[in-house]
Amino acid sequence: MAVIHRTTLKPTKLELLTSWLPDRPWYRGGRGAPVLVKSGGFRLDDPGGEVGIEFMVTTDTSAAEPTAYLVPLTYRGAPLDGMEHALVGTTEHGVLGKRWAYDGCHDPVLVTQLLCLIQGTAEAMAQSVSDTPDREVTRSHTGEPFTARVAAPEPADDEHGTRLAAPHGTTLHLNRVLTPGPGDPSPGRDAVGHVIAGWSAPDGTRPRAVFARLTAAAG
Template sequence: MAIIHRATLEPTKAELVAAWLPTQTWFDGPADVATPVGAYRFDDPDGEVGIESHLFEVGGRLVHVPLTYRGAPLDGAEESLVGTMEHSVLGTRWVYDGPADPVYVAELTRVVSEGDQQVRMWVETPEGDRVEREPTMRVRGSGGDPQDAGVVVVRWPAPGADAPARAVLTGTWAGQDEPVALAYLG
């Protein structure tokens, strides 16, 4: 279960990603505007790292960007730092490209290999209650043996594209009812 704080972020996630995308060797498009399409979350079993993956429309294409949020820098991951943001409740957050973060890799591997799905999200109200937030994306792992070969994030998910014949994470979102491959193990 993910607890979402009512907070302001500076810069916003979309602004942070739009600035970071052009610096990536795999990115080949304009990134002046990254329009959010949907997002899903996984849980860090230790409760220390936020794990959230985003689907953005950039230049008419979908871009899949898994992120992790940390309260301190991740040792040895300077090249994978997307940037920092100020969270009005949690303070400074160091934001990393998910595939470079061992917490993301472990949780994605677990979700895919166990056939699990995104976590439920709860928003804290000003009164201290929690209200469930409806997901903007639904993802599910296929189940299967991870085979110790790492994770592959599908950066440019394409509806109708063939999913790899491996343990895979697929997702759906508003307007996309057929599952689309987002990541796989192997």
Template sequence: MATIHRTTMNPTKLELLEAWLPGQPFYAGAGTPRLEKNAGFRLDDPAGEVGIEFVIVTDVSGPEPVVYHVPQTYRAEPLEGAEAALVGTSEHGVLGTRYIYDGAADPVWRDVVRELFGGTQQPQAQSVPETAEPGVRVAGAGADAQHVEIVRRPVPGDPADHADAGAFVVGFWFAGGTRVTGTLLRAAVA
């Protein structure tokens, strides 16, 4: 299980995302977002080297809030060849400099997500050590996920309502003070 440190990060995760998000093709806003932490969960790197977090934030800068899902990895050293996926660096109060990447570009993230779909990883609470996150479920567990799609702007709804939904991960977030669920990851399976 990953160790969760109760400490500071400078700049914060939200500050890094506010600077990074406008440059992404899925960004729906104009200008700089104003992000609020919404929800999320973690997965554990079996080697214990890479932090893996699924971050759900809400941009409240526009007339209507927009929810974004940004999986991230946290590393002690730069990830070679992933410069374009670098969200930023931050000084962690315990661990020192952390290199934070968009998870999709990190091979450890891809391997652990395949394990999640395969049924050998369990979603963990974002802020509570050694605690499963019951609000996240995998449909199609045991699947050999060949290609995983990140749903960057999730919308409420259950993919199980569709017969051809395949394998997917459903998570939760808050919209207008109400807890809603929807697809966060989809997988093509072999």
């Protein structure tokens, strides 16, 4: 189980994301820098105990209509070979020292554990409390069982979000811009698996949305 340390980060995660986020194709903001607040999310455990895995929701409050973004992140104690393009930034952790923060869609540990969560062989954990499951996160899988391990993910980003090839010809979609829905929104008819979770909106409500969905191979 991951241990959540109550300590400092310099720069903070939000400071790293403020400069990283505007370059993403799915970013909806204008020319000015985003004004980000941490709005929620959850964690997954790395079975190897080496990689921190976080699905962060951050809300850009710089416009009249706030926008919530899903930012999967991994935290490592050393650089990930060949993944300079996926680096969000480095930060100094008050307990663990220097940490390399990556866009988790490029990290095989995060993608593998997300597929395990969808299939029901991993459990969503609280974002800020050690050893505590997050019961608010729901998941489903109706397809064939599969081996979830992904050795080298190749994510593709566009204005709609991120998609990755997954086992047995399926496709994993991550909704980077979260659209609130009443109750548990539908992941779509073509989905054979999904993850739904909530976050705290600036108006005090707690909306829920589809964070990720797995779709079957065409045909």
